Amino acid sequence: MPNPSALLDPKLIYLEPSVLGYERGREILARFPDAERVEVKSHTRIPQLYGDSASAEDWLRLKREVLVLGVKKGLQMRPNGRSADFIAPSSSNGCAMACSYCYVPRRKGYANPISLFVNVEQVAAAIRKHAEATGPKAEPNQVDPHAWVYDLGENGDLSVDALVSDNVRDLVTAFRGIPHSKGSFATKFVNRDLLDYDPQGRTRVRFSLMPAEMAKVVDVRTSPMGERIRAINDFVEAGYEVHVNFSPVVVHEGWQVEWRRLFREIDDVLTPAAKAQIKCEVIMLTHNERLHDLNMxxxxxxxNFLWRPDLQEDKVSQNGMTNVRYRHGWKRQWLDQLLGWIGEAMPYCGVRYAF
Known part of the structure; x- marks a missing residue:
């Protein structure tokens, strides 16, 4: 594994006592023998990560220096229909990166360091059981024409998780044998260790892309945009299906020029093999007032770019939260522009969904 210290240098590990009963838990702890260990009743309730210890000034330090280990309790699948057919039980939550628009941080205080679950075998077994019970996909849909797709990383970034444990390798390996199914996860980090996992076309990696100018402001601690784009070719050659997320689309003065330049760059870089299989998602920015206050x-x-009351309106999300999105009429116009530019620069790239 590459040295994770650039993003992760755990000095403090919170762990549920049961973690020690799992081989994966013991493996992770052995990688960080000098880290202080603090037992907690639950990985979801760690008072030390709230209040003053998780103030904005400490956010990035906690992401780098704190790791949480637990056991995944709920193993149910949830229907999705956008990036995947089903949301699988996660092998982690939280992230070492700190994208300023991310909705996940509220889970363990806004610092939200990585929590890894050490019972990955049970996660894989639950997915297999569900896939076998579901049976073959009878009709194509926008997610995939043939396979049921399971999102493996709804609340984290598996490419970063793979710096710390073999959970991701185990899941990629498992999907080689799970019938009529694919695993899928989105990432903003290029971890070339994954190129050796031999996915055999049964895992879809979705690289999140945006113009480099905006990424330098809002994609904190992530891989540079050019590196992500170049990695697409290597991941396709290694046997992954690779799609891209154009997400989030942040509207600001000059954004049209930046996005058109990005689409042309992708077209220039991709190999014929990558172009033959690539598809995309397009997601306009959604934000909320609580995260805005924290970011301030x-x-x-x-x-300055994410909070634009002059362009945005309130929207109640599927989970009941009040967010802000671009005003409906303008959003539709801007989305149509983006889809047109994709069609011009990358006519081979199908759009699986856009909103």
Whole structure:
């Protein structure tokens, strides 16, 4: 494995006592023998990560220096229909990166360091059981024409998780034998260790892309955009299906020029093999006031672009949260523009969904 210290250098590990009963838990702890260990009743309730210890000034330090280990309790699948057919039980949550628009941080205080689950075999077994019970996909849909697709990383980034444990390798390996199914996860980090996992076309990696100018402001601690684009070719050659997420689309003065330049760059870089299989998702920015207030404490520059009351309106999300999105009429116009530019620069790239 590459040295994770650039993103992760755990000095403190919170762990549920049962973690020690799992081989994966013991493996992870052995990788960080000098880290202080603190037992907690539940990986979801760690008071030390709330309040003053998780203030905005400490957010990035906690992401780098804190790791949480637990056991995944709920193993149910949830229907999705956008990026995947089903949301699988996750092997982790939280992230070492700190994208300023991310909705996940509220889970363990806004610092939200990585939590890894050590019972990955049970996660894989639950997916297999569900896939076998579901049976073959009878009709194509926008997710995939043949396979049921299971999202493996709804609340984290598996490419970063793979710096710490073999959970991701185990899941990629498992999908080689799970019938009529694919695994899938989105990432903003290029971890070339994954190129040796031999996915055999049964795992879909979705690289999240946006113009490099905006990524330098809002995609904190992620891989550079050019590196992500170049990695698409290598991951396709290694046997992955590779799609891209154009997400989030942040509207600001000059954004049209930046996005058109991005589409041309992708077209110039991709190999014929990559172009033959690539598809995309397009997602316009959604934001919320609570995250805006937090960002003003640690990264106000990002909010100059993300918080635009002159362009945005309230929207109640599927989970009941009140968010802001671009005003409906303008959003539709801007989305149509984006789809047109994709069609011009990358006519081979099908759009699986856009909103």
């Amino acid at each position: 404490s640690w990264h106000p520059k990002a909010e």
